Amino acid sequence: MSNPQCPSCGILFEKANSKTMPFCSQDCRQLDLGKWLNESIRIPLSPEEMAERRQLASFEFDNNDESIDEEEI
Ligand SMILES: [Zn+2]
Numbered sequence: 837m838s839n840p841q842c843p844s845c846g847i848l849f850e851k852a853n854s855k856t857m858p859f860c861s862q863d864c865r866q867l868d869l870g871k872w873l874n875e876s877i878r879i880p881l882s883p884e885e886m887a888e889r890r891q892l893a894s895f896e897f898d899n900n901d902e903s904i905d906e907e908e909i
Pocket residue numbers: 842843844845846847859860861864
């Protein structure tokens with residue numbers, strides 16, 4: 837059997853020696869968990885979502901202008 841590789845630090849370790857699979861140690865498991873939490877907090881919206889919201893906002897603004905013109909006529 838080949839040894840598993842820790843996804844956090846990248847070292848090969850013996851599966852039997854680890855109680856924190858798939859990580860080599862408790863430190864690596866917490867490091868990886870903290871990394872994911874930080875990324876989800878730092879980026880609440882993706883660039884695609886931001887562009888979609890901007891397009892929706894300008895579309896609603898155009899519609900409002902047209903309705904005002906109709907009322908004046
Ligand atoms: Zn590790």
